[in-house]
Amino acid sequence: MKYSKYFIPTQRNSPQEALLNSHKLMLRAGLIHKVSSGLYGYLPYGLLALRNVEAIIRQQMNKAGAIxxxxPLLVPAELLQRSGREKVFKRELFRFLDRNDAGLALSATNEETFTQLIEKQISSYKQLPVNLYQIATKFRDEIRPRYGVMRSKEFIMKDAYSFHVDAESLHETYMAMRQAYINIFTRLGLDFVHVAASSGAMGGQDSEEFIVKSPVGEETLVLCSACSYKANLEKAIQQISPPKATTSSLAKLEKVHTPHQDTISKVAAFLHSHSTRSIKTLVYEYEKTADSNVWLPLILILRGDFKLNETKLEALLASNIRLASPESLEAVFHCPKGYLSPINLEKPPRVIADISLKNLSQACAGANEKDYHFIGVDMQRDIALPLGDLFSFHDISLVQENAACSNCSEKLLQVKGIEVGHIFKLGKKYSRAFQLSVQNQQGKKITPTMGCYGIGVNRSLAAIIESNNDQHGIIFPPQIAPFKTALISIGTQPEILQQSSALYDRLGQENISCLWDDRLESPGVKFKDIDLIGIPLSLIISSRLLATQQCELKIRRTGERLTLPLNNISALLAKLHAMLS
RNA sequence: CGGAGUAUAGCGCAGUUGGUAGCGCGCUUGGUUUGGGACCAAGAGGUCACAGGUUCAAGCCCUGUUACUCCGACCA
Structure with missing residues (x-):
């Protein structure tokens, strides 16, 4: 491709709106064009990079047996009603009516469409398992789009859906997809980890996230510094550190006056105690049954130095949760926040205690009276036993900073990352909703079980750029680069053009894609632009080099320059092939 | 949806006490250049986000609206 005939609108200044390097560079190097918040178009150069990412995904998916x-990008509302997800997605879905007032949504994900496909097309176990995928645009009315194509309203996803007669078959495909994902992200050149994750809006059981380590990521990973333990922060577990030793030994509860001490840290300081001997009380509400909109109060207690993990709690209850409204708080307690606890309540609601509180004694907790707290609290005696069936212990806390690994007791590290892939065992949620059934070998009808597997395609491209750049611009890994080589002609003399043209043709014959910078620009402009857009290798032809029948090869990543003879083109081409493979 | 910020040429920005719109880069034309964002000359380009108000006079002051960005909640 001749640069002069191509379209790469580069910019010298980073647009003020971009925060991430990848976002700035994608705009500056002319890969994308912003249409509006969360809406980006791909310009020719960016599209080539995107297509290369897609090709790698396609290759590995096909190899793993996916088809x-x-x-359609439009999903009839009827399908979403059948799965019950019309309500789950709430306002995230772009919805509208067609001319006959039939409800439609822009595809945010496609479980329903694929489940319906199987419902209509498959009736025998002989046709299973089947694993179908697509690379398509998805639409989500994000609460807050940000970071360019990292989180946008419209994005490209590879989504796959597999259908199976039993759990073993699902597991086999799940593991094949897992391996395919490892291959894909390795091939994309990303520094990634895969961790157990919570399944979010998709529903289902096992799931794993593929996360590229990056300080700008929105996900938090918990990794053990010693053993192989790793998990998403939302799902991570930790060894509970013992509470701070105490010398007090009250035999029973005692109410003490604690004027204006309405936070854990204030109370602990006031009582010369410690947050690890405090009981933190939070009041939430949970939905009685999914989407019933009947909300029940719920008291959560944690050790003072722990924080609630809402995702764990939601998974535990299998229900939506929200902070209690002032009215429902009033219905349970008759005192201000800061002095609450589940001790001695008249009509206690359900109480869930974090496992950090197990066996805690000599603790302090609110006395349900303004300016008073209890001391000498014993979890078992004062909370667990009196509450009986209303009470239970569960792991509902976030992993603390510097927490110890539950496997090996070594330090857990928290690392930021970008989620680029997610695989799930969905189970029968959708197949049941669609009353999917196939006949098994005995002629009995059974409900297939499902898996689904997603990759953020353009997010992966952004992640690649985020982790492959320097002060001069993008540094594309060869397998992603829109052009493997650039040919920079310096000078306008006929012999320079002639030599450049000959070399350009040879590269074409060798299937080495090349962007020939034939523009009438100064050398500086050409060097800067080629650096900015990140082409891995540059060949330079100038009168100075031609005088000795040589050209120069420059390596973008290292900045290294090699001078090579032009009279041995096959050696030159062999060298390029070697460096690009 | 809560909180914060921004809005002036394609991009980055300045604009004093309210007095008729500027800079750098980019763009166009002509010429000279060609190893790291060349030089000279001449140009083009603006509803100062939008609407209303105050004023003899508003980019600037006041009110409202919109868009964008950031933080939070949410999320493959």
């Missing part, structure tokens, strides 16, 4: 399809 490509294309399904």
């Amino acid at each position: 490509e399809t294309i399904m």
Whole structure:
């Protein structure tokens, strides 16, 4: 491709709106064009990079036995009603009516469409398992789009859906997809980890996230510094550190006056105690049954130095949760926040205690009276026993900073990352909703079980750029680079153009894609632009080099320059092939 | 949806006490250049986000609206 005939609108200044390096560079190097918040178009150069990412995904998916399809981007509301997800997605879905007032949504994910496909097309176990995928645009009315294409309203996802007669078959495909994902992200050149994750809006059981380590990521990973333990922060577990030793030994509860001490740290300081001997009380509400909109109060207690993990709690209850409204708080307690606890309540609601509180004694807790706290609290005696069936212990806390690994007791590290892939065992949630059934070998009808597997395609591209750049611009790994080489002609003399043209043609014959910078620009402009757009290798032709029948090869990543003879083109081409493979 | 900020040429920005719109880069034309964002000359380009108000006079002051960005909640 001749640069002069191509379209790469580069910019010298970073647009003020971009925060991330990848976002700035994608704009500056002319990969993307912002249409509006969360809406980006791909310009020719960016599209080539995107296509290369897609090709790697496609290759590995096909190799793992998945089969490509294309399904509509519009999803009839009827399908979402059948799965019950019309309500789950709430306002995240872009929805509208067609001319006959039939409800439609723009595809945010496609479980329903694929489940319906199987419902209509498959009736025998002989046709299973099947694993279908597509690479398609997804639409989500994000609460807050940000970071360019990292989180946008419209994005490209590879989504796959597999259908199976039993759990073993699902597991086999799940593991094949897991391996395919490892291959894909390795091939993309990303520094990633895969961790157990919570399944979010998709529903289901096992799931693993693929996360690229990056300080700008929105996900938090918990990794053990010694053993192989790793998990998403939302799912991570830790060894509970013992509470701070105490010398007091009250035999029973005692109410003490604690004027204006309405936070854990104030109370602990006031009582010369410690937050690890405090009981933190939070009041939430949870939905009685999914989407019933009937909310029940719920008291959560944690050790003073722990924080609630809402995701763990939601998974535990299998229900939506929200902070209690002032009215429902009033219905349970008759005192201000800061002095609450589940001790001696008249009509206690359900109480869930974090496992950090197990066996805690000599603790302090609110006395349910303004300016008073209890001391000498014993979890078992004062909370667990009196509450009986209303009470239970569960792990509902976030992993603390510097927490110890539950496997090996070594330090857990928290690392930021970008989620680029997610695989799930969905189970029968959708197949039941769609009353999917196939006949098994005995002629009995059974409900297939499902898996689904997603990759953020353009997010992966952004992650690649985020981790492959320097002060001069993008540094594309060869397998992603829109052009493997650039040919920079310096000078306008006929012999320079002639030599450049000959070399350009040879590269074409060798299938080494090349962007020939034939523009009438000064050398500086060409060097800067080629650096900015990140082409891995540059060949330079100038009168100075031609005088000795040589050209120069420059390596973008290292800045290294090699002078090579032009009279041995096959050696030159062999060298390029070697460096690009 | 809560909180914060921004809005002036394609991009980055300045604009004093309210007095008729500027800079750098980019763009166009002509010429000279060609190893790291060249030089000279001449140009083009603006509803100062939008609406209303105050004023003899508003980019600037006041009110409202919109868009964008950031933080939070949410989320493959």
